[in-house]
Amino acid sequence: MTFIAKPKVAHPSLPKNVLGLTRRQYEGALSTLCAGCGHDSITAAIVEACWELALQPQDVVKLSGIGCSSKTTAYFVSGGHGFNSVHGRMPSIATGANAANRKLHFIGVSGDGDTLSIGLGQFCHAIRRNLNMLYIIENNGVYGLTKGQFSASADVGTKAKKGETNFQPPIDPVLLAMTLGASFVGRSFSGDKQQLVPLIKAGLKHNGFALIDVLSPCVTFNDHEGSTKSYAYTREHYEPAIHTDFIPLEREITANYAEGATLPVVMHDGTRILLRKLDADYDPTQRAAAAAHIQERMRHGEYLTGLLHVDEKTQHEFHELNATPDEPLNTMPYEKLSPGSKGLAKILSRYR
Amino acid sequence: MTFIAKPKVAHPSLPKNVLGLTRRQYEGALSTLCAGCGHDSITAAIVEACWELALQPQDVVKLSGIGCSSKTTAYFVSGGHGFNSVHGRMPSIATGANAANRKLHFIGVSGDGDTLSIGLGQFCHAIRRNLNMLYIIENNGVYGLTKGQFSASADVGTKAKKGETNFQPPIDPVLLAMTLGASFVGRSFSGDKQQLVPLIKAGLKHNGFALIDVLSPCVTFNDHEGSTKSYAYTREHYEPAIHTDFIPLEREITANYAEGATLPVVMHDGTRILLRKLDADYDPTQRAAAAAHIQERMRHGEYLTGLLHVDEKTQHEFHELNATPDEPLNTMPYEKLSPGSKGLAKILSRYR
Amino acid sequence: MSSPRINDFAIKIATVNGTGSASANSLLMKSIFRSGIPVMGKNYFPSNIQGLPTWYEIRVSKDAYVARSGRVDIMVAMNAETYARDVKEVAPGGYLIYDSTWPRPALLKREDITVIGVPLARLCNENFNGVRTRILMKNICYAGVLAALLDLDAERIRELLAETYARKPQLVESNMKAIQLGYDYAREHFECPLPLRVQPLDRTAGHIMIDGNTAAALGCMFAGATVAAWYPITPSTSVMDAFKSFCDRSRVDPQTGRKNFAFIQAEDELAAIGMVIGAAWNGARSFTATSGPGISLMNEFLGLAYYAEVPAVVFDIQRVGPSTGMPTRTQQCDVMECAYASHGDTRHVCLYPSNPEECFYMAAQAFDLAERLQTPVLILSDLDIGMNDWMCRDLQWDDGYRPDRGKVLGAAQIEQLERFYRYLDRDGDGVAARTLPGVHPKGAYFARGSGHSQYGTYTEDSTEYQIVVDRLMRKWDTAKKLVPKPVVDGAAGSDVGIVSFGSCDGAVREAMDVLAASGVKVDYMRVRAFPFGQEVERFLADHERVFVVEQNRDAQLRSLLTLETAVEKSKLRSLLHYSGLPISSSFIVEGVLAEVSPRPQEQKRDAAHG
Amino acid sequence: MSSPRINDFAIKIATVNGTGSASANSLLMKSIFRSGIPVMGKNYFPSNIQGLPTWYEIRVSKDAYVARSGRVDIMVAMNAETYARDVKEVAPGGYLIYDSTWPRPALLKREDITVIGVPLARLCNENFNGVRTRILMKNICYAGVLAALLDLDAERIRELLAETYARKPQLVESNMKAIQLGYDYAREHFECPLPLRVQPLDRTAGHIMIDGNTAAALGCMFAGATVAAWYPITPSTSVMDAFKSFCDRSRVDPQTGRKNFAFIQAEDELAAIGMVIGAAWNGARSFTATSGPGISLMNEFLGLAYYAEVPAVVFDIQRVGPSTGMPTRTQQCDVMECAYASHGDTRHVCLYPSNPEECFYMAAQAFDLAERLQTPVLILSDLDIGMNDWMCRDLQWDDGYRPDRGKVLGAAQIEQLERFYRYLDRDGDGVAARTLPGVHPKGAYFARGSGHSQYGTYTEDSTEYQIVVDRLMRKWDTAKKLVPKPVVDGAAGSDVGIVSFGSCDGAVREAMDVLAASGVKVDYMRVRAFPFGQEVERFLADHERVFVVEQNRDAQLRSLLTLETAVEKSKLRSLLHYSGLPISSSFIVEGVLAEVSPRPQEQKRDAAHG
Numbered sequence A, B: 001m002t003f004i005a006k007p008k009v010a011h012p013s014l015p016k017n018v019l020g021l022t023r024r025q026y027e028g029a030l031s032t033l034c035a036g037c038g039h040d041s042i043t044a045a046i047v048e049a050c051w052e053l054a055l056q057p058q059d060v061v062k063l064s065g066i067g068c069s070s071k072t073t074a075y076f077v078s079g080g081h082g083f084n085s086v087h088g089r090m091p092s093i094a095t096g097a098n099a100a101n102r103k104l105h106f107i108g109v110s111g112d113g114d115t116l117s118i119g120l121g122q123f124c125h126a127i128r129r130n131l132n133m134l135y136i137i138e139n140n141g142v143y144g145l146t147k148g149q150f151s152a153s154a155d156v157g158t159k160a161k162k163g164e165t166n167f168q169p170p171i172d173p174v175l176l177a178m179t180l181g182a183s184f185v186g187r188s189f190s191g192d193k194q195q196l197v198p199l200i201k202a203g204l205k206h207n208g209f210a211l212i213d214v215l216s217p218c219v220t221f222n223d224h225e226g227s228t229k230s231y232a233y234t235r236e237h238y239e240p241a242i243h244t245d246f247i248p249l250e251r252e253i254t255a256n257y258a259e260g261a262t263l264p265v266v267m268h269d270g271t272r273i274l275l276r277k278l279d280a281d282y283d284p285t286q287r288a289a290a291a292a293h294i295q296e297r298m299r300h301g302e303y304l305t306g307l308l309h310v311d312e313k314t315q316h317e318f319h320e321l322n323a324t325p326d327e328p329l330n331t332m333p334y335e336k337l338s339p340g341s342k343g344l345a346k347i348l349s350r351y352r
Numbered sequence C, D: 001m002s003s004p005r006i007n008d009f010a011i012k013i014a015t016v017n018g019t020g021s022a023s024a025n026s027l028l029m030k031s032i033f034r035s036g037i038p039v040m041g042k043n044y045f046p047s048n049i050q051g052l053p054t055w056y057e058i059r060v061s062k063d064a065y066v067a068r069s070g071r072v073d074i075m076v077a078m079n080a081e082t083y084a085r086d087v088k089e090v091a092p093g094g095y096l097i098y099d100s101t102w103p104r105p106a107l108l109k110r111e112d113i114t115v116i117g118v119p120l121a122r123l124c125n126e127n128f129n130g131v132r133t134r135i136l137m138k139n140i141c142y143a144g145v146l147a148a149l150l151d152l153d154a155e156r157i158r159e160l161l162a163e164t165y166a167r168k169p170q171l172v173e174s175n176m177k178a179i180q181l182g183y184d185y186a187r188e189h190f191e192c193p194l195p196l197r198v199q200p201l202d203r204t205a206g207h208i209m210i211d212g213n214t215a216a217a218l219g220c221m222f223a224g225a226t227v228a229a230w231y232p233i234t235p236s237t238s239v240m241d242a243f244k245s246f247c248d249r250s251r252v253d254p255q256t257g258r259k260n261f262a263f264i265q266a267e268d269e270l271a272a273i274g275m276v277i278g279a280a281w282n283g284a285r286s287f288t289a290t291s292g293p294g295i296s297l298m299n300e301f302l303g304l305a306y307y308a309e310v311p312a313v314v315f316d317i318q319r320v321g322p323s324t325g326m327p328t329r330t331q332q333c334d335v336m337e338c339a340y341a342s343h344g345d346t347r348h349v350c351l352y353p354s355n356p357e358e359c360f361y362m363a364a365q366a367f368d369l370a371e372r373l374q375t376p377v378l379i380l381s382d383l384d385i386g387m388n389d390w391m392c393r394d395l396q397w398d399d400g401y402r403p404d405r406g407k408v409l410g411a412a413q414i415e416q417l418e419r420f421y422r423y424l425d426r427d428g429d430g431v432a433a434r435t436l437p438g439v440h441p442k443g444a445y446f447a448r449g450s451g452h453s454q455y456g457t458y459t460e461d462s463t464e465y466q467i468v469v470d471r472l473m474r475k476w477d478t479a480k481k482l483v484p485k486p487v488v489d490g491a492a493g494s495d496v497g498i499v500s501f502g503s504c505d506g507a508v509r510e511a512m513d514v515l516a517a518s519g520v521k522v523d524y525m526r527v528r529a530f531p532f533g534q535e536v537e538r539f540l541a542d543h544e545r546v547f548v549v550e551q552n553r554d555a556q557l558r559s560l561l562t563l564e565t566a567v568e569k570s571k572l573r574s575l576l577h578y579s580g581l582p583i584s585s586s587f588i589v590e591g592v593l594a595e596v597s598p599r600p601q602e603q604k605r606d607a608a609h610g
């Protein structure tokens, strides 16, 4: 028994999705982040994507750790449950929640500190399990909430607001995820909604772990001259390598894509995404080569963005690996779980 | 003031190194591991390497986590301090110990469980800090000490002793380390002492984090038919890609190496290693390409071994990054550390 | 030579681990058990895989005493490395059996015991081929020797072997052959049976031999747990192994092969408890099993579950601490850590099973409590209960049982609400209703470990914060009424009482009999859960002097009683056993007599806790 | 209108964080301080970076009372969002200052207070350009208004501005202009000064204004700490920031630029404490700073350090729990967690500073204790001490001080030894000598968290294990003699006592004066360390009724006293303040009077802990 959320009193002229819901109904509490924080733009993109995909709000589960970025799960889809857990441990919460009910849409929002420092181990193992969730890193190169320390994604040579320079090499979540065999790896920029929204939609439809590393400048602690994670620097050095188009079930693929240049990928539920190369020698289907190419470009200070790697076929998602049934475990009738007194008697016979 | 360890009553005819010490004096307590355990062969290789390099026993610091592998630090160089810490957290102990006295040789021994599951985060961050230590993973694909569960390095399709098959993709420490920019990455096999000893010597001389992933079969829980980490399987599928020769300071490089085919690498203290390609299209100096090549071969069931990547130049070791002095911090005279009462008075003036 | 002692003696077998003595020992155990004679077996094994000393103790007790007796009547010394101390341990008048292939006169000069030499190695070398086989058979062989000396029924042994190796008949023969070798040799060379011997009884009908971890796993399956997440650690691992194999048998759809449970080997204990919390928050019954180090690592998450009010079931199979400690030895040393785990004002419901039977029932109970109270429930077992073979009554299951999910609102209920407030106490019992994702948009709420009001909103307001944490104390009072009550034996009507818990129970009950025999009568309360209810208060109030018996150095149960009941600690005397071996009745008897008899008071280790 | 109250009132300023009010507030604070008048400032800020309500409380107290007074005489209501409650909070007869650019008659109908409207926004909009500047200046402007109303010396303010913006002279002008605007407007429109006003005194000479985290960092530098490893967490972060900036100034070789300290931002708290332990094991003085969640994550490692006997210094700057709780509010809620952190039988030395001055001295002391006792020492400060500005006596340093490294054997000493045994107690004080790597091969030993004998060898033997853990209890007794003694004020010679610790101190001492004035005399003991020594025992023994004052829900100090001293808990009454705001003297006064006066006994929250 599911429900369609009751429209809040909404302006009649506001556009509605197939569920008859307006964008407003995919929004959440008012953001308490700094004015101009990149994270808020990502929140807006998530709202847009969920609305366009017409997800049932109550089927959206929002998970996060601790940080400014992790707070944002309160700012979208107020009709869905949220769990703001502890610092760096969101992946394990997501794993348990997903194990309990595979039918929901799991959106994890984390920060570069939350994911790449304290949470690095859980992040890598969630990828290994190919947990079916969308995992967004709101990457600003600093610990925002604790006032601007360098995070593990800070680039060599980047300057802190107080002037200090970072010399430690960064951990790049995209390369890390590709090395670990992630089945969906994207990179984007909070300022590029055109690129971000289809990526999020594709990620939500992906049957497995979908990582999107989103550069999301921290206006308060890391948007200054000399920072490599500022709006200005990001705009200059981030290069779309792959253009992603999301094709809803209902829409036919129109023929006006030049053959060859575009690669259609069929998602789990039949929806399709179309990938169009913007960087000729980049092939998102060849994981190792693609990773090498990304690193090559990095050495020249260019960060490729887009859906950098996707593998909808060969990888098995968490529940497939565990051979769990299609119906959720959390509502499995008790009769299916207990062998009863007769069963017990049989079992005990082995202990006499 | 340093000492040369007093020779234990040793057979006079036993060969001695330049310190006048015999191999015996680099040994440790009796192993309590299973007869035939790969780990014991690695212990022997470490003994050999330390003896050949004539390290002062008391300058060797042995660090480990928990596991059969982690126990082995008690089995070599009894003249050096050892710290068998807690499961998966050895890298942080090593970081602190190294920070306190950079003059010692730090040898960390860990297992695939200790490093790739519970310890994954600390492992990755030790690499990022380029901590000056030799880090050996005694990799057997299982948790030995807890009786044979799959570890995160278990290959897809490998069978457990009880018959269960693993479907989760493995985490490969070599690829992981290369992705994270490790400056010294090797892979070897406990059964190949010829390859292992020079690798360990080079790793000990490397100025930074030296990782050696050593396949080390668990005869009790993972040496059966169907296991991809058995002695038999390993012998078949492990392919030396690079031959490493360690050249002590005193020895001149003899010319009888075909030019081009060999690449000399000068270590921090002037000693040299010579790398000879066994796999023509493999270049250990091109990190990204090398990683791609390793993966390519993996897909065909071949695991390249040897010193797969080394970068003695561009990377900065932990203490360089922190600009700490050459003399150890743990013996820094107090006068150099406290500004005294006068200094205090000056400081306080800012708080009136 | 002492007069016959029927069905009342202890055998200790010293071997080397990884040499297959385990099967010989369980063979002996079961054949005694099937003869209707109460028997107990305890395994003292090293924290390594192969080649170190290991001991197995079998206590035959017509009175069904399950504790370590603290005396060894027959020692089977199969390990040269430990001969010396093994010989020492034999009680005067006892017997020593050793492998006389290599005679050891030097080691064996004790006049007060009978030495029985059997050339086990020679016998096996003559009759079997292959090094490994010979070693294994040597260990089966001593079982044959004991069978003869104790007068065990050879037929029963064959029958047991047949069951054990149902799939490998050839092994039945070789094993039986080894048994026979020992059996015949003993009959030929010694007068059998010994005065110490077994004689069939009828005291084991309606009982089983099972270890606590297996029983706990059964309880989890019957409770309807569907998500199990864990990280391997001795001695808890077998809880999960057993759960998996039970579910692989009972929970797999024969058609589809789909498994009605998720079994997740986590990357560490932080992840394991996180998965349990995530699953429980999303409505699945989930649990994990670990030991001390794992509990330490779960501290942060346990605080989150307490404050965000998420159910969770955690088994702590205690081992010797601190730190890595002695992983294969037993203690009750995580009592305080579990009761107050995590920073800030936190407190957790704990259950204290005393044997495998109770592990089974309490496992099921734990899930009901966790969901009714929406909080973590920790079950404190230990290595002795969890990994040793205990004789206990047949486990029963009421087919009328249905999981108590507590206050979980369904779609219809949510629909009727004006608005849903997650942390609002509508019933005055301190428990607020919760909702699950995917059910109804109006039921959505935001769970968090940061400050929140009773309406579920984020807060930094003092009053709003206090309303919630004060309600948690009301919920705690509710818990006192719901948790299992203590087991009280007030028969003696004495003003002296013993309070204990968990695996001490057997030793305490045996000690009470011994004390009674020597004219000292005491009452007994076995605490079964934290928080403590009225019954606990009453027992403490009703006794002038109370001995608190527990297996740790720091008097942790006594501490908990001191803090969480009205008792004045001056009347609580500690008897602390923390050697790593299971507590014996004699330790308790001596401890009590030292104070209750006219003898001068001994200083016990707990002085520091005054 | 009340008669003049000189140098004795409280101002509260309500603004929005990230709008620069901080500088205005410290400007006011310092100018009062420099007028020789004791003053205290407390900041109640949100756990976010910008745009949420924040309050700053300034207490002017000729009697040098440092606690929250619990009353607001002047409210500067700059935040429309919180007007309503801010207005409520003003004490009858008090004053409300607000921005009358937008008059709010509705909100302001309180007859019993004087409302002072100043068109701050208008003034600034007319005189400054740029949105951001105008917002910032508005906040400086109210400082000018207060200067006029309170009769602050304008010259002193200019001088302070000059110091603050030494590097940005233009800012001095603009700020001074804003000050002047407010100052002049107030003088024109209201009769200045108010009856509540400041008058220069000479009570601040020889004192400084400093926060506890800065002072603690200073202590670490002077103690010779060389390795600092940490993971950022509010409210502890400034300990590390301060340590770094102090060392960057005092520890960098001018020639080489080399730094005589290692400052490591760890990947999390598990790594941070691991680094500290690794460094200390290798002979460097090392420390970390964290808060509750970090302590939870350090549990496993703290147990290792306790059992392997490795020194470690850990600052716990406590905040409101459980879980993430309220990161920017204060509590004393990690007392039990720190005392017994980790599974198994573990216990840790804890220090309880009560103000920044003590943070400085105890920081240094902690390193000496940790090395002498070879065990972790935890310093429990809190957000109130750590992040607020406290007036305290000048810090002193004895140039004769040299670090007490405890029993660390040098090469020569080792050379003389027949053999070195790491865990052998040669002196009977429970402390065994240790060695450092790289010194002498004969000094080598193997540190481990698994079972070990006094000779440092691995063991699973009961006796060998117990010898070591029993010695640890002897070491614990030694610790009792070494830790700081309590501060006892027995002047009253009363049979009623107050026991408290840490940041409660100011409130308690003020409360004692108030109580004395109303005829109730009480003695006072401020506990400064765990374990508790004789002096603590004596005070508890000497008083019939003892109020334990602390800032947590679960009476954690009372619990520790109950467990670790001879006191019967029945005489310990709890006064528990856990709102997240610093405890006020009035709370204590009421709590005591409720029981000591004939009034009917009030039920306090601690009933549950009876």
Ligand SMILES: Cc1ncc(C[n+]2csc(CCOP(=O)(O)OP(=O)(O)O)c2C)c(N)n1
Pocket: A066, A067, A068, A069, A070, A087, A110, A111, A112, A113, A114, A115, A138, A140, A142, A143, A144, A145, A146, A151, D231, D232, D233, D234, D269, D293, D294, D297, D324
């Ligand atoms: C166990 C623990 N350690 C430390 C903290 C303090 N803390 C809160 S958020 C955070 C880092 C946040 O950085 P990031 O994940 O990048 O999020 P951002 O604020 O930059 O969006 C830290 C260290 C905590 N809450 N819990």
Ligand SMILES: Cc1ncc(C[n+]2csc(CCOP(=O)(O)OP(=O)(O)O)c2C)c(N)n1
Pocket: B066, B067, B068, B069, B070, B087, B110, B111, B112, B113, B114, B115, B138, B140, B142, B143, B144, B145, B146, B151, C231, C232, C233, C234, C269, C293, C294, C297, C324
């Ligand atoms: C916190 C904690 N969790 C679990 C354990 C139990 N444990 C000991 S060793 C080990 C795994 C060892 O595997 P690996 O590192 O591969 O070493 P191996 O025995 O295979 O050489 C585990 C899970 C522990 N000691 N501590």
Ligand code: SF4
Pocket: A032, A033, A034, A036, A037, A038, A039, A068, A069, A140, A144, A145, A217, A218, A219, A220, A221, D049, D050
């Ligand atoms: S501090 Fe940075 S990350 Fe945090 S809300 Fe402000 S801008 Fe965003």
Ligand code: SF4
Pocket: B032, B033, B034, B036, B037, B038, B039, B068, B069, B140, B144, B145, B217, B218, B219, B220, B221, C049, C050
């Ligand atoms: S169990 Fe495996 S890893 Fe452990 S000692 Fe035996 S063979 Fe080696």
Ligand SMILES: [Mg+2]
Pocket: A111, A112, A113, A138, A139, A140, A141, A142, A143, A144, A151
């Ligand atoms: Mg960040």
Ligand SMILES: [Mg+2]
Pocket: B111, B112, B113, B138, B139, B140, B141, B142, B143, B144, B151
């Ligand atoms: Mg392993």
